[in-house]
Amino acid sequence: MTYPTLSLDIINSFSDYMQHQQPLVHCMTNEVVQSLTANILLAANMSPAMIVAPQEVEQFVSMADALLINIGTLYSARADAMLLAVQTAQRLQKPWVLDPVAIGSLNYRTSFAHKLLGYHPTVIRGNASEIMALAGLSEGGKGTDSTVCSTTALPAAEKLALTYKAIVAVTGKIDFITDGKQGWSIPWGSSLMTKVVGCGCALSAFIAGYIAKSEDHFTATACACAVYALAGQYATTNSEGSGSFLPKFIDALYNHSYQYMAMSSYEKNS
Amino acid sequence: MTYPTLSLDIINSFSDYMQHQQPLVHCMTNEVVQSLTANILLAANMSPAMIVAPQEVEQFVSMADALLINIGTLYSARADAMLLAVQTAQRLQKPWVLDPVAIGSLNYRTSFAHKLLGYHPTVIRGNASEIMALAGLSEGGKGTDSTVCSTTALPAAEKLALTYKAIVAVTGKIDFITDGKQGWSIPWGSSLMTKVVGCGCALSAFIAGYIAKSEDHFTATACACAVYALAGQYATTNSEGSGSFLPKFIDALYNHSYQYMAMSSYEKNS
Amino acid sequence: MTYPTLSLDIINSFSDYMQHQQPLVHCMTNEVVQSLTANILLAANMSPAMIVAPQEVEQFVSMADALLINIGTLYSARADAMLLAVQTAQRLQKPWVLDPVAIGSLNYRTSFAHKLLGYHPTVIRGNASEIMALAGLSEGGKGTDSTVCSTTALPAAEKLALTYKAIVAVTGKIDFITDGKQGWSIPWGSSLMTKVVGCGCALSAFIAGYIAKSEDHFTATACACAVYALAGQYATTNSEGSGSFLPKFIDALYNHSYQYMAMSSYEKNS
Numbered sequence: 001m002t003y004p005t006l007s008l009d010i011i012n013s014f015s016d017y018m019q020h021q022q023p024l025v026h027c028m029t030n031e032v033v034q035s036l037t038a039n040i041l042l043a044a045n046m047s048p049a050m051i052v053a054p055q056e057v058e059q060f061v062s063m064a065d066a067l068l069i070n071i072g073t074l075y076s077a078r079a080d081a082m083l084l085a086v087q088t089a090q091r092l093q094k095p096w097v098l099d100p101v102a103i104g105s106l107n108y109r110t111s112f113a114h115k116l117l118g119y120h121p122t123v124i125r126g127n128a129s130e131i132m133a134l135a136g137l138s139e140g141g142k143g144t145d146s147t148v149c150s151t152t153a154l155p156a157a158e159k160l161a162l163t164y165k166a167i168v169a170v171t172g173k174i175d176f177i178t179d180g181k182q183g184w185s186i187p188w189g190s191s192l193m194t195k196v197v198g199c200g201c202a203l204s205a206f207i208a209g210y211i212a213k214s215e216d217h218f219t220a221t222a223c224a225c226a227v228y229a230l231a232g233q234y235a236t237t238n239s240e241g242s243g244s245f246l247p248k249f250i251d252a253l254y255n256h257s258y259q260y261m262a263m264s265s266y267e268k269n270s
Numbered sequence: 271m272t273y274p275t276l277s278l279d280i281i282n283s284f285s286d287y288m289q290h291q292q293p294l295v296h297c298m299t300n301e302v303v304q305s306l307t308a309n310i311l312l313a314a315n316m317s318p319a320m321i322v323a324p325q326e327v328e329q330f331v332s333m334a335d336a337l338l339i340n341i342g343t344l345y346s347a348r349a350d351a352m353l354l355a356v357q358t359a360q361r362l363q364k365p366w367v368l369d370p371v372a373i374g375s376l377n378y379r380t381s382f383a384h385k386l387l388g389y390h391p392t393v394i395r396g397n398a399s400e401i402m403a404l405a406g407l408s409e410g411g412k413g414t415d416s417t418v419c420s421t422t423a424l425p426a427a428e429k430l431a432l433t434y435k436a437i438v439a440v441t442g443k444i445d446f447i448t449d450g451k452q453g454w455s456i457p458w459g460s461s462l463m464t465k466v467v468g469c470g471c472a473l474s475a476f477i478a479g480y481i482a483k484s485e486d487h488f489t490a491t492a493c494a495c496a497v498y499a500l501a502g503q504y505a506t507t508n509s510e511g512s513g514s515f516l517p518k519f520i521d522a523l524y525n526h527s528y529q530y531m532a533m534s535s536y537e538k539n540s
Numbered sequence: 541m542t543y544p545t546l547s548l549d550i551i552n553s554f555s556d557y558m559q560h561q562q563p564l565v566h567c568m569t570n571e572v573v574q575s576l577t578a579n580i581l582l583a584a585n586m587s588p589a590m591i592v593a594p595q596e597v598e599q600f601v602s603m604a605d606a607l608l609i610n611i612g613t614l615y616s617a618r619a620d621a622m623l624l625a626v627q628t629a630q631r632l633q634k635p636w637v638l639d640p641v642a643i644g645s646l647n648y649r650t651s652f653a654h655k656l657l658g659y660h661p662t663v664i665r666g667n668a669s670e671i672m673a674l675a676g677l678s679e680g681g682k683g684t685d686s687t688v689c690s691t692t693a694l695p696a697a698e699k700l701a702l703t704y705k706a707i708v709a710v711t712g713k714i715d716f717i718t719d720g721k722q723g724w725s726i727p728w729g730s731s732l733m734t735k736v737v738g739c740g741c742a743l744s745a746f747i748a749g750y751i752a753k754s755e756d757h758f759t760a761t762a763c764a765c766a767v768y769a770l771a772g773q774y775a776t777t778n779s780e781g782s783g784s785f786l787p788k789f790i791d792a793l794y795n796h797s798y799q800y801m802a803m804s805s806y807e808k809n810s
Binding site for chain 2: 576642684783
């Protein structure tokens with residue numbers, strides 16, 4: 001299978017389309033990244049909401065346009081609420097994204113992530129170690145860091161995509177997106193992004209927003225990764241370290257500065 | 271009832287007074303905005319503390335000068351601790367603020383917010399959809415976003431204020447503050463504030479700090495909203511998007527830059 | 541006992557050494573500061589992870605190089621998980637740091653902090669009020685703020701260090717580090733740091749990273765405090781308030797700007 005670089009025309013037309021969708025994204029995510037996640041979605045004209053109570057998740061999934069399940073902070077009460085949410089999403093055919101944070105070496109979350117697979121996530125996003133662990137092909141990374149590069153995880157990604165009829169995004173210096181039959185690559189990752197907590201987690205929520213109202217989940221996922229990576233390049237170029245990166249990154253999403261980056265990145269990397 | 275624009279003299283004299291109060295504000299707020307809330311209060315020379323355990327809330331309410339109850343992240347354990355806190359506040363006659371986040375369409379939190387009303391909040395702050403839902407006059411907004419403008423909610427605000435003998439603040443592009451008999455308006459809202467998660471939530475905590483040691487809760491609430499809105503205008507003018515807004519906003523509160531904004535805003539909008 | 545100022549040579553050689561360690565730091569910390577803590581550790585080339593479930597803490601402590609226990613957000617489920625973590629750390633001889641946030645006036649957390657002392661923390665870090673309360677010599681501060689200056693807490697710090705064979709760091713305008721027999725002082729604190737929530741909490745995690753792979757926990761703790769204080773001075777000089785402080789502070793850690801500050805601070809303050 002080949003992974004051609006996603007074209008600029010597709011990226012631009014999809015990101016224009018996204019400006020008018022304002023999807024309501026139900027984010028069940030970890031304690032560390034909730035604020036970052038919300039601000040990134042708001043900058044991109046999406047409406048995030050972080051509802052976690054078992055008394056509320058069914059009602060809110062039915063109102064939302066898409067659901068994110070990120071298992072970064074996992075304990076039994078929240079796991080129960082997450083199960084209720086994905087069951088509701090499956091019943092109502094709402095698209096949902098699974099982010100299997102730090103699985104592999106931690107048994108509890110690894111087995112929970114496998115259980116969630118049974119409810120057919122629309123998209124699975126993780127780093128290379130996480131995707132390999134989810135496919136049963138490795139023992140995971142070091143905490144939340146991947147210990148292998150994205151290309152190593154492609155067989156695992158393709159296997160997962162075919163087995164669960166899901167889109168799989170392996171993100172890193174190069175992002176790869178596949179549905180098991182076709183693939184795109186996004187060669188615009190910034191190393192600074194790995195120095196800011198939650199950039200990967202928030203990308204999963206960002207993908208949820210992109211697939212929320214789209215028929216073509218495969219292209220939507222790839223475009224979300226591309227816009228995110230280009231905004232990251234813009235912020236890297238315009239910041240002085242990992243502290244000033246985040247305001248610049250959110251400004252770039254807010255101001256569509258990624259469109260300015262796209263042309264030069266495309267010429268340089270493709 | 272009329273809602274004249276709050277005068278600059280009142281705003282300035284109240285914000286000068288606040289510099290020397292250093293109120294200890296007990297913030298029971300949602301998981302997404304705790305850090306933002308604390309930083310905003312610290313910038314304004316207040317002492318925030320986020321105590322949530324049922325074993326500790328009674329003791330801490332008795333030490334604090336004011337209490338904030340924000341139901342954004344609601345689940346049963348935290349709801350129980352919140353009840354304990356407001357019961358203590360009522361018993362000890364400590365002023366407290368209710369922020370009924372996202373009520374209306376979600377039954378669990380709507381019924382919990384109504385229960386809290388029975389403990390007589392000193393101030394209720396919400397967007398128009400939340401205030402209307404609390405008064406039983408609508409089914410709420412879209413997640414945390416209001417779907418109507420502030421003026422639409424004035425009958426609901428006045429009804430709530432009279433029924434519960436509370437100050438009600440409906441915030442948005444224009445803020446309206448009423449005790450059911452008199453009102454103020456604050457016409458200085460910035461749309462950028464709706465693109466940063468928790469600006470409304472943190473305003474509720476900010477109001478708690480303003481009413482903490484004041485006899486005149488009505489004026490205190492209006493001045494809190496005014497200072498906050500003016501700092502928001504300053505930050506909007508001096509930032510490049512929703513990412514750089516927040517550092518600028520907190521700097522503005524820290525440096526009293528709102529006093530610089532006040533004059534020009536007053537001339538323009540009043 | 542005397543507390544000479546830590547020398548620049550020691551600071552610089554230790555911070556050079558730290559660049560190649562990449563310790564995996566298990567941070568069990570409060571809800572308010574998780575994101576800040578992670579970003580500060582990432583900027584300093586450490587790998588933070590925030591694992592809280594009782595099902596996972598034993599497994600993760602055994603993988604991690606050091607553990608932080610911060611009791612800022614305390615409730616019974618998290619307290620149980622923390623106990624499990626420190627028992628594991630003690631059994632496996634992993635270094636761990638105790639941050640006894642806001643103890644003294646709140647009975648529940650004060651008694652829990654005393655219980656944790658029984659598992660022999662490698663380092664205890666707190667403000668003066670917290671260290672005095674932990675040693676049983678005062679009733680604590682005002683919420684998370686200290687009500688006394690660092691020097692007042694030196695007898696308490698020395699007593700704690702000797703009794704529990706721990707390193708004790710009392711931080712504030714001047715930081716004092718002692719093992720009960722010898723001491724260092726770090727006279728470079730910035731008042732702006734007290735206006736940003738979690739700077740003290742994140743310092744405890746930063747210390748955990750410094751002691752993670754070092755034999756000399758006493759020097760490691762002092763160097764962590766020194767680098768942190770110098771980065772704080774750099775950020776204070778280069779920011780316009782408590783809002784812009786944080787991006788500058790994290791950039792300073794990322795870019796090693798503290799080495800630039802060290803020389804001038806040393807000349808000025810020593």
